[in-house]
Amino acid sequence: MFEGWDAVALARAQFAFTMSFHIVFPAFTIGLASYLAVLEALWLWTGREVFINLFNYWLKIFAVVFGMGVVSGIVMSYQFGTNWSAFSDKTGPVIGPLMAYEVLTAFFLEAGFLGVMLFGLERVGHRLHFVATLMVAIGTLISAFWILSANSWMQTPAGYALNADGQFVAADWLKVIFNPSFPYRLVHMVLAAYLTTALVVGAVGAFHLLRNQNLAGPRVMFSMAMWMATLVAPIQIIAGDQHGLNTLEHQPVKIMAMEGHYESHSDGAPLILFGWPNQSAGKVDYAVEVPKLGSLILKHSLDAPLAGLDTVPRKDWPPVPITFWSFRIMVGMGFLMLGLGLLSLLMRVRGTLYEQRLLHGFAVAMGPAGFIAVLAGWITTETGRQPFTVYGLLRTAESASPLAAPAVGSSLVAFVIVYFAVFAAGIIYILRLMAAPPHPGEQGPSHDVPTRTAGITPAAGVTSAAGITSAAGAAATEGAVR
Amino acid sequence: MMAVDIATIWAFIIAFAVFVYVVMDGFDLGLGILFPLFPAKADRDVIMNSVAPVWDGNETWLVLGGGGMMAAFPLAYAVLMPALYTPMIAMLIGLIFRGVAFEFRWRTTQSKRNRWDIAFAGGSWLATLAQGIALGAVLQGIHVEGRHYAGGWWDWLTPFSLLTGLALVVGYALLGATWLVLKTEGELRDKAYGLSWSLLFAMLGSIGAVSIATPFLHIQYAQRWFAWPNVILTAPVPIAVAAVTILLLRSLAKRQDSQPFFLSLALFVLSYAGLGISMYPYIVPQSITIWQAASPENSQIFMLFGVAVLVPLILGYTAWAYWVFRGKVRPESGYH
Numbered sequence: 001m002f003e004g005w006d007a008v009a010l011a012r013a014q015f016a017f018t019m020s021f022h023i024v025f026p027a028f029t030i031g032l033a034s035y036l037a038v039l040e041a042l043w044l045w046t047g048r049e050v051f052i053n054l055f056n057y058w059l060k061i062f063a064v065v066f067g068m069g070v071v072s073g074i075v076m077s078y079q080f081g082t083n084w085s086a087f088s089d090k091t092g093p094v095i096g097p098l099m100a101y102e103v104l105t106a107f108f109l110e111a112g113f114l115g116v117m118l119f120g121l122e123r124v125g126h127r128l129h130f131v132a133t134l135m136v137a138i139g140t141l142i143s144a145f146w147i148l149s150a151n152s153w154m155q156t157p158a159g160y161a162l163n164a165d166g167q168f169v170a171a172d173w174l175k176v177i178f179n180p181s182f183p184y185r186l187v188h189m190v191l192a193a194y195l196t197t198a199l200v201v202g203a204v205g206a207f208h209l210l211r212n213q214n215l216a217g218p219r220v221m222f223s224m225a226m227w228m229a230t231l232v233a234p235i236q237i238i239a240g241d242q243h244g245l246n247t248l249e250h251q252p253v254k255i256m257a258m259e260g261h262y263e264s265h266s267d268g269a270p271l272i273l274f275g276w277p278n279q280s281a282g283k284v285d286y287a288v289e290v291p292k293l294g295s296l297i298l299k300h301s302l303d304a305p306l307a308g309l310d311t312v313p314r315k316d317w318p319p320v321p322i323t324f325w326s327f328r329i330m331v332g333m334g335f336l337m338l339g340l341g342l343l344s345l346l347m348r349v350r351g352t353l354y355e356q357r358l359l360h361g362f363a364v365a366m367g368p369a370g371f372i373a374v375l376a377g378w379i380t381t382e383t384g385r386q387p388f389t390v391y392g393l394l395r396t397a398e399s400a401s402p403l404a405a406p407a408v409g410s411s412l413v414a415f416v417i418v419y420f421a422v423f424a425a426g427i428i429y430i431l432r433l434m435a436a437p438p439h440p441g442e443q444g445p446s447h448d449v450p451t452r453t454a455g456i457t458p459a460a461g462v463t464s465a466a467g468i469t470s471a472a473g474a475a476a477t478e479g480a481v482r
Numbered sequence: 483m484m485a486v487d488i489a490t491i492w493a494f495i496i497a498f499a500v501f502v503y504v505v506m507d508g509f510d511l512g513l514g515i516l517f518p519l520f521p522a523k524a525d526r527d528v529i530m531n532s533v534a535p536v537w538d539g540n541e542t543w544l545v546l547g548g549g550g551m552m553a554a555f556p557l558a559y560a561v562l563m564p565a566l567y568t569p570m571i572a573m574l575i576g577l578i579f580r581g582v583a584f585e586f587r588w589r590t591t592q593s594k595r596n597r598w599d600i601a602f603a604g605g606s607w608l609a610t611l612a613q614g615i616a617l618g619a620v621l622q623g624i625h626v627e628g629r630h631y632a633g634g635w636w637d638w639l640t641p642f643s644l645l646t647g648l649a650l651v652v653g654y655a656l657l658g659a660t661w662l663v664l665k666t667e668g669e670l671r672d673k674a675y676g677l678s679w680s681l682l683f684a685m686l687g688s689i690g691a692v693s694i695a696t697p698f699l700h701i702q703y704a705q706r707w708f709a710w711p712n713v714i715l716t717a718p719v720p721i722a723v724a725a726v727t728i729l730l731l732r733s734l735a736k737r738q739d740s741q742p743f744f745l746s747l748a749l750f751v752l753s754y755a756g757l758g759i760s761m762y763p764y765i766v767p768q769s770i771t772i773w774q775a776a777s778p779e780n781s782q783i784f785m786l787f788g789v790a791v792l793v794p795l796i797l798g799y800t801a802w803a804y805w806v807f808r809g810k811v812r813p814e815s816g817y818h
Contacts, residue, residue, distance in 0.1 A: 064585045070538055071581035075574045077545050080552060081563025082570050088563070089629055092556025093781040100553040100785050103546045104792040111542045112799045115535025116806055123806050165629070167556070169778045401564040407635040411571045418575050422582055422601075429589035445588075 002409030008400045010408040011083040014415060016382075018075050020375055021419050025069030027374045030144055030190065031197025032062050033137035035224075036117075040133050044126060049440060050216045057217065057438035058201075061430055063118050063445050068426050070111075075415075083408065087389050087399035094160055094168045094176055095150040102146035110139035118445045144190055152182035154390050155381065156250045168390070180250050184243040185381075191236045192377065195337060196370025198228035202340075203367025206360035208437040213354050217438035222363070223353060226344035233337040240334065241297075247384075248298055251391060253312055254384030257323040259294055260284040261308040269294035269306035274328070277320040282309065284324075318386045326379040333373035340366050488783065489776040492554040493765065495789055499550055501754050503543035505657070505747050510537050512658020514580050514606020515651055516677065517599065525670050526599060532665040532811045534584055539800055541577065554782055557629060558765040558775035564631040565624045566616045569638055573612035579605030607651065614650030618643030621760065622699050626769045642695055649688035653750065656681040660743040665811050671739070678734055678742055685746075686727060689753055693720075696760060700768055703760050716759055723752050 002010065036058055043051035077099070080088045088096075116124055116132040124132070159175025160168045170176050205222030208215055248255045256262075260272045262282045271294040275287035295304040309317055340362060347353045385391050389399040401408075510533040520526055533540075552559040563570060583602035590598060619638035626632060659681050662674035697704035707716045726748045733741035763771045776782065 064589060067538075067582050067585045070541065071578040074541065074545055074577055074581075077548050078563065078570055078574060081548065081559045082567055085560035085564045085631070088552050089556050089560035092552045092559060093777040096549070096553025096556055096777065097781050097785045099549045100546070101788055103542065103549050104788050104796070107542045107545055108539065108792075108796040108800070111539035112796065112803055114538055115803050119535050120806055163778060165557075167778075170780055170784070173780075173784055401560075401567075402630045402632070403564055403567060404635060407567055411567070414571065414575060418578060422578055425586060425590075426582060429586060432589070445585075 002405045005405040005409055007403055007405040007408050008397050010405055010412055011400050011403075012396065014083060014408060014412040015079060016379075017412070018072065018079060018415055018419070020378070021423060022069070022072040022076055023374060023378055024371050025065055025072060026140070026143070027193045027196050027371065028200065029062065029066050029069050030140040030193035031195075032058060032065065033133075033140045034194065035197055035201065036062060037130075037133050037137040040130050044130055050220050053438045053440060053442040054217050054221055056442040056444040057433075059118065059444045061433050064426055064430055064433070066110075066114065068423055072419075072423075082411075083401050083403070084389070084399050085401040087394065090167050090394060090399075091154075091390060092167070093163075094170050095153055097170075098146050098150040098153070098177065102143055102150075106139045106143035106146065109142065110136050113139070121444060141190065144193070145186060148186045148189055149177050149179070149182050152185045153177075153179045155179075155185075155385055156181040157390050157393060168393075181243075181246055184239070184246045187239050188236070188243045188377075191232055191239055192370065192374050194228060195232050195236055196374055198225045198232065199337065199340075199363075199366050199368075199370040201225040202229060202363045203365075204434045206363035207434070209354055210357060210360045210364070212437075215437050216440075217442075219354055221438075222360075223348075226341065226348070226353065226363070229337055229341035230345045231341070233334065233341040237334055237338060240331075245298070251384065252307065253309070253316065254318065254323070254381070255298065256307070256309045256312070257318040257320045257384050258327040258380060259298075260287070260320060260324045261294070261306060262310060262320070264306065264308040264310055265295070266305045268292035268296075268303045269298075269308075271297060275324075277324045279317070279320055316387065318384050323380055323384045326376040326383070330373050330376035330380060333369045333376065336366060336369060337373075488779060488786065489772045490763075491786065492550075492776065492782050493763075493772045496547060496550050496554060497754075497758060499543055500547040501751075503540070503547055504754070505750055506540035506543060507537075508654045508750065509533075509657035509661040509743070510540055511580070511606045511610050512654035512656065513661065514602050514658075515610060515655045516658050516662075517603035517606070519677065520670070520673070528666055528670060528811050529662065530584065530587065530602075532661070535807045536800075536803060537581075537584060539803065541581070544577075550785075553785055554777050555765055555772065555775040556777055558770055558772075560629065561624065561626055561631050561766050561770060562620065565633060566619055566638055567635050569612040569616040569619065573609045573616070576605040576607070576609030576612060580609065581605070606654075610651050610654050611647040614647035615639075615643045617650065617757075618646030621646070621696060621757075621767060623768050624766055626766060642699065645688075645695060646692055649685075649692050652681060652684045652688045653753070656685045656746050657743070657750070660746045663739055664743045665809075667810050667812070675734065675737065682727070682730060682734070682746075685749065689723065689749070693756070702768065706760060719752055719756050719759070723749065726752065 036055060039051050039055040039058070042048070043055060113132040113135040116129065117136050120132065121129045153176055156179050157168070158179040159170060159172035161171045163169050201221050202225030205218040205220075205225060208218035209222055213219075244255065244258075259269075260275060260277050261269060262277075262284065268291070270289040270291045272284055272287050272289045275284040275289070278285045292302045295306055296302050298304075298306065309320070343359055343362065344353065347356045347359050353359070387396050388394060389396050513529050513533060517526065517529070520529060548559075551562075579601040580603075583598040583605065587598035587602065615638060618640070622640060622642050624631065624633065625637065656678065659674050659677040663671055663678060666674065697707060706712055726745055730742060730745040730749070733745060761767055763773070765772045765775050
């Protein structure tokens with residue numbers, strides 16, 4: 001099997017596959033860990049039971065997602081060596097320490113306090129438990145800091161020198177860490193993680209509101225999630241625009257690919273809305289375009305000249321069709337999120353946030369939108385960097401391990417089978433947990449034994465029905481549900 | 483001279499990270515290896531709950547070993563990983579199955595629960611065998627040309643690497659059994675005592691077999707261990723193994739719950755020290771030394787600051803997490 005295949009292409013497929021699966025989990029856990037910290041803080045502050053119910057409800061989901069993130073992440077940390085050994089040898093002195101710091105400052109922090117967060121509420125007391133939750137949340141953010149620094153260095157390398165062995169070495173660590181695209185990418189990704197989580201939380205809240213508008217838990221989580229969408233979606237669009245301008249400055253070829261600008265425009269470039277990039281012909285077929293708008297967005301001037309891929313040697317072209325379309329999918333999702341945020345704000349102002357079934361349906365449909373946007377965004381930025389692993393300096397073809405295609409192909413097949421089997425099961429378990437509404441007296445993972453049969457099996461209907469009536473009562477007494 | 487010192491310090495740091503991984507994930511992999519011998523659901527719940535709060539931290543040391551090696555010895559990482567390609571992929575897949583089982587087995591419906599129990603046991607076996615085989619493959623030597631691995635993708639598979647694979651299964655199982663002695667009560671503990679006896683003898687046999695086979699791999703290993711004056715430094719290792727064994731047998735006979743686990747760890751310390759004696763100063767035996775593989779000094783120093791401050795902190799809060807969940811695990815007070 002795989003005799004005669006291109007080993008580098010197989011290694012790329014494997015990295016893309018394992019990375020795409022992995023990124024979904026941290027994108028969710030970064031946001032969810034912060035959300036859990038907020039819920040626990042609100043519970044400690046206000047003493048309202050609904051917050052601890054929501055905390056325990058999402059904690060069970062967090063435990064499943066986090067486990068999947070850990071195991072798929074271990075794969076990533078070894079894949080640099082197994083499939084990209086030349087890359088590891090050459091860039092190890094620079095990005096290796098960044099990843100080592102990620103392990104030391106983030107992974108251990110998360111893992112060390114996770115056990116207490118999941119199972120220790122009764123053992124350590126409320127305040128110390130909150131510290132544990134906070135440490136896990138901070139750990140996820142520190143992790144994002146380092147890994148995005150490493151990734152950004154591959155996109156916009158800075159502060160480096162080359163040694164006699166052909167390795168990149170650090171000349172200035174601050175310039176390595178705070179390389180030109182890093183601040184933009186960090187903001188864009190962390191906001192993306194928060195939005196992704198907000199959309200999932202909002203979708204689960206909306207799903208239960210569609211069944212019963214009086215449940216306290218779903219009302220609170222839906223309201224909180226819609227606030228996030230309302231506030232963060234516009235900020236994210238601005239952050240994305242700024243990130244794009246930074247990319248134009250440091251990786252102009254990636255912007256050409258994202259925009260489908262095969263041709264240079266001396267007198268204002270159009271914005272190509274849609275079309276089919278034809279890589280061999282070097283033009284966009286069936287293009288629907290707005291004249292001069294491209295220059296307006298990228299250069300903030302209608303007539304500014306913009307260079308196209310015709311100024312770049314063909315061997316340095318990224319795969320334009322993928323970059324072009326994944327970018328459009330991401331942007332489309334971003335505007336749908338903005339729409340959801342604005343619509344929810346309108347309904348909130350009108351006082352019908354919990355009654356508008358159309359809004360709830362929209363929110364349910366938008367549940368996966370964050371994941372789609374994150375994946376599309378990553379595909380945009382990673383394919384836009386091609387054909388380099390370190391932009392402009394180290395080619396992808398020169399980064400791979402000296403492995404025969406059958407070795408890489410077999411492991412790819414193994415990962416595909418295992419990931420679909422294992423993570424599909426995990427997603428089903430998560431959806432099952434989400435399908436039951438949070439109820440008063442919700443227990444975290446630590447006290448699942450007595451309530452295990454409730455909430456995860458169809459037989460849970462009985463207990464859920466009981467839960468709904470008391471939840472409605474709780475909602476009535478709560479009154480102040482936002 | 484400065485560079486020499488830092489590379490040596492880093493060799494010890496990586497060795498320390500890998501060792502902490504081996505002792506910490508070793509016992510929870512060992513629990514997975516022993517899982518088929520504990521078919522009762524109640525026992526399995528207790529076994530899982532005895533490590534559920536800490537397994538994730540245990541595996542983080544593996545990430546530090548891999549990530550730290552890429553950072554401190556990128557050439558060794560770049561040569562070893564392709565050389566160990568198949569065992570590494572197998573290990574990663576094994577760790578996936580057993581890692582998700584910790585949560586999944588509580589989330590599935592009763593009738594299907596067994597599926598994740600099989601994943602937990604099978605994944606633990608696979609990951610352990612793969613780690614042991616990888617160790618054997620490194621010891622027997624790796625074909626290097628220039629800065630690349632130059633062998634095939636089945637080179638790792640030899641009788642010696644299979645021996646080390648099985649030896650590690652036995653060793654982790656011993657750690658798992660003595661962990662159960664430490665953390666459980668009643669019939670479960672009685673059974674763990676019985677297993678500890680058999681596994682201790684199997685472990686001693688494994689240590690003996692690997693120790694006898696290793697000097698035949700390379701003349702350098704034999705010289706390192708048996709040539710004068712090295713023998714002054716190497717002879718205490720087998721003597722210490724004998725002493726720890728006697729203490730371990732006594733603690734098993736007297737049924738002192740708290741001791742067998744730590745004495746088994748001591749056996750691991752000694753075996754690991756023996757490995758270090760065989761390998762040093764090579765990081766890829768007989769071809770790449772720690773100095774040849776070392777990152778530039780400024781990379782190693784940059785990380786040294788982090789390690790010096792953070793590792794003690796990490797050990798501190800990890801110890802706290804173990805302390806929070808100390809004592810015997812009782813079926814009714816399950817974390818899950």
